[in-house]
Amino acid sequence: MNAAETLTTDHSKAVADGSHTHGTGPGFAIPAKSRAERPTSFEPADFPMPTGREEDWRFTPLARLGTALDDVPVDRTAEWSVNPIPAGVSITQIEGADAQLRAVRAPSDRAGAIASARAVRNLLLAVAPGTVVPRPVEIEIAGVGGAVRGHLTAEVGDGAEVTVILTYTGEVELSEFVSIEIAPRARVNLVIIDECASETVHLQDIVVRVGRDAHLRASLVTLGSGLARTNTSVMLSGEGAELDLFGLYFADSGQHIENRVFVDHIAPRCRSRVAFKGALAGQTARTVWIGDVLIRAAAEGTDTYELNRNLLLTEGARADSVPNLEIETGEIAGAGHASATGRFDDEQMFYLQSRGIPEDEARRMVVRGFFADLVRQIGVASVEQGLMRAIDRELGVAHE
Amino acid sequence: MSTLEIRGLKVSVDTKEGTKPILRGVDLTIKSGETHAIMGPNGSGKSTLAYSLAGHPKYKVTDGSVTLDGQDVLAMKVDERARAGLFLAMQYPVEVPGVSVSNFLRTAKTAVAGEAPKLRTWIKEVKEAMDNLKMDPAFAERNVNEGFSGGEKKRHEILQMELLAPKFAILDETDSGLDIDALRVVSEGVNRAKAATGAGVLLITHYTRILRYIDADFVHVFVDGQIAEQGGPELADSLEAEGYDRFLAKA
Ligand SMILES: Nc1ncnc2c1ncn2[C@@H]1O[C@H](COP(=O)(O)OP(=O)(O)O)[C@@H](O)[C@H]1O
Numbered sequence: 001m002n003a004a005e006t007l008t009t010d011h012s013k014a015v016a017d018g019s020h021t022h023g024t025g026p027g028f029a030i031p032a033k034s035r036a037e038r039p040t041s042f043e044p045a046d047f048p049m050p051t052g053r054e055e056d057w058r059f060t061p062l063a064r065l066g067t068a069l070d071d072v073p074v075d076r077t078a079e080w081s082v083n084p085i086p087a088g089v090s091i092t093q094i095e096g097a098d099a100q101l102r103a104v105r106a107p108s109d110r111a112g113a114i115a116s117a118r119a120v121r122n123l124l125l126a127v128a129p130g131t132v133v134p135r136p137v138e139i140e141i142a143g144v145g146g147a148v149r150g151h152l153t154a155e156v157g158d159g160a161e162v163t164v165i166l167t168y169t170g171e172v173e174l175s176e177f178v179s180i181e182i183a184p185r186a187r188v189n190l191v192i193i194d195e196c197a198s199e200t201v202h203l204q205d206i207v208v209r210v211g212r213d214a215h216l217r218a219s220l221v222t223l224g225s226g227l228a229r230t231n232t233s234v235m236l237s238g239e240g241a242e243l244d245l246f247g248l249y250f251a252d253s254g255q256h257i258e259n260r261v262f263v264d265h266i267a268p269r270c271r272s273r274v275a276f277k278g279a280l281a282g283q284t285a286r287t288v289w290i291g292d293v294l295i296r297a298a299a300e301g302t303d304t305y306e307l308n309r310n311l312l313l314t315e316g317a318r319a320d321s322v323p324n325l326e327i328e329t330g331e332i333a334g335a336g337h338a339s340a341t342g343r344f345d346d347e348q349m350f351y352l353q354s355r356g357i358p359e360d361e362a363r364r365m366v367v368r369g370f371f372a373d374l375v376r377q378i379g380v381a382s383v384e385q386g387l388m389r390a391i392d393r394e395l396g397v398a399h400e
Numbered sequence: 401m402s403t404l405e406i407r408g409l410k411v412s413v414d415t416k417e418g419t420k421p422i423l424r425g426v427d428l429t430i431k432s433g434e435t436h437a438i439m440g441p442n443g444s445g446k447s448t449l450a451y452s453l454a455g456h457p458k459y460k461v462t463d464g465s466v467t468l469d470g471q472d473v474l475a476m477k478v479d480e481r482a483r484a485g486l487f488l489a490m491q492y493p494v495e496v497p498g499v500s501v502s503n504f505l506r507t508a509k510t511a512v513a514g515e516a517p518k519l520r521t522w523i524k525e526v527k528e529a530m531d532n533l534k535m536d537p538a539f540a541e542r543n544v545n546e547g548f549s550g551g552e553k554k555r556h557e558i559l560q561m562e563l564l565a566p567k568f569a570i571l572d573e574t575d576s577g578l579d580i581d582a583l584r585v586v587s588e589g590v591n592r593a594k595a596a597t598g599a600g601v602l603l604i605t606h607y608t609r610i611l612r613y614i615d616a617d618f619v620h621v622f623v624d625g626q627i628a629e630q631g632g633p634e635l636a637d638s639l640e641a642e643g644y645d646r647f648l649a650k651a
């Protein structure tokens with residue numbers, strides 16, 4: 001594709017440099033301070049009401065958040081449905097105080113703190129140590145209007161293996177705090193799919209701790225919601241922990257899709273790969289990707305790479321992409337990032353059309369092709385196939 | 401028997417400095433089964449002619465006509481031209497990330513033929529055509545042109561010519577960047593496709609070398625956006641000996 005703006009950096013030879021940032025051009029932020037210093041708390045009052053000038057709120061249209069930043073009680077819940085729960089997996093309701101005690105870390109912004117504090121229901125999904133769950137745990141969360149707050153806890157025991165698919169549908173103003181503990185040697189494949197109606201506001205503050213030699217594969221798919229903002233923080237806190245984090249989004253006119261990723265390399269010899277790809281179609285389609293990676297002083301032998309690519313299908317759409325890498329040790333195996341936002345490639349279209357393929361189908365092939373390598377990484381066949389169909393539908397909507 | 405007729409074709413390209421006229425009136429008639437070589441120096445407008453026939457949006461036709469059996473080609477969209485029977489083997493084939501060769505070929509064949517090919521015979525046909533072009537079967541699962549060497553891209557173009565069976569094929573410098581073995585393999589592919597379908601071929605080239613493997617019935621010397629001279633195969637021999645200087649001096 002024609003990269004309008006490309007940034008690729010290889011930090012494998014980088015020296016220790018406490019506040020490593022890139023560039024000062026448009027779209028690049030120089031954080032006021034290290035990611036390590038950002039406060040976390042369960043107390044909403046610890047986070048003043050954002051004005052929109054804060055580093056972590058400056059891209060978000062605050063006026064469209066509804067009541068998500070208001071610290072007031074709510075009484076609604078979304079409808080949960082779960083496929084028959086496989087043996088070794090349990091889903092139970094717990095007290096709010098218990099949920100907060102179990103959290104791997106407190107929320108890092110006001111929305112997350114309120115989501116937990118005002119949660120009507122606190123659910124705990126637990127996978128017993130050593131259990132290899134034979135089929136995915138599929139949970140559908142359907143919004144039926146109103147303001148909903150939730151705190152979801154997941155704990156995967158030592159050496160367990162599980163795939164969890166969370167699908168969000170319906171219309172709702174939903175703000176959630178999600179804490180996931182992955183014990184040593186466990187392997188988790190987490191797929192989160194947002195297919196909510198266009199009136200939906202969906203905020204998620206996801207915090208994951210990955211233990212020694214454990215592996216998290218996570219795919220965040222955002223096709224729906226009018227405003228979707230996902231904070232994903234992953235702490236690689238046990239030696240040899242691994243993260244493969246994928247994101248796929250498709251924004252139409254009127255949609256704001258924001259992904260904020262924070263990969264925290266705490267322990268030595270961990271590996272992280274982050275790849276987000278988005279397509280934007282329509283005048284007011286808007287996406288934001290922030291990719292913060294912190295390699296702490298103790299995280300020797302870190303191997304990290306993050307990538308964001310955006311495909312602008314029409315005029316007017318806008319994608320912001322801000323990679324940021326902080327390196328506090330010189331002893332790393334590799335660290336790099338790439339960010340590119342490009343227009344839809346007319347040469348690819350011409351090539352396909354010159355073989356008789358009609359315009360609509362050619363466009364579908366190019367966009368499917370853009371996402372194909374990511375989709376193949378999800379590792380759940382039914383999700384992969386469903387996604388390709390969903391992308392086709394998005395294209396149908398975008399070009400009607 | 402089909403006829404591709406180009407009359408008084410003038411084409412401009414939009415550049416940052418404004419509209420730049422490139423083709424300055426091209427007349428050419430090609431019939432089924434004929435091979436016309438178009439030879440000319442770099443920058444003379446050969447690719448512009450090829451792209452204009454295929455309908456590339458960058459090239460604006462300002463005058464003239466192109467018809468295929470009387471049908472107005474210039475009024476057709478790019479994909480319609482291909483379905484009408486035109487094929488362009490590109491000088492610089494385009495990479496299409498994430499789209500496999502096998503998916504691409506099947507989709508193109510379905511579009512051109514108007515119906516999906518029977519799966520079993522199609523797979524066999526593709527495999528044979530790839531064998532003939534000495535292409536590794538693993539190619540089918542690679543992404544279109546991604547990471548292909550120059551020679552692999554050209555084989556892939558001719559593979560498409562064989563499978564899509566056009567009425568007229570425009571081959572834009574299919575010979576450039578090929579070593580002698582690859583040139584022979586690719587040329588044989590063109591000859592096979594021609595023998596099988598009776599297609600007319602417009603063979604665009606800078607060098608005479610490919611004419612040792614593909615017989616041209618007519619040779620046109622292309623200079624400065626126009627045909628400067630035409631003749632039979634003997635014209636290619638004189639170009640081989642003298643180069644283009646004679647024409648450039650005149651122009
Ligand atoms: N897309 C384009 N933009 C600007 N100039 C072009 C473009 N395509 C062709 N030209 C110009 O038109 C002339 C003919 O180019 P081309 O048709 O590629 O020649 P050839 O194939 O014979 O080498 C050249 O001067 C070239 O620079």
Ligand SMILES: [Mg+2]
Nearest residue numbers: 446447491573
């Ligand atoms: Mg050329």
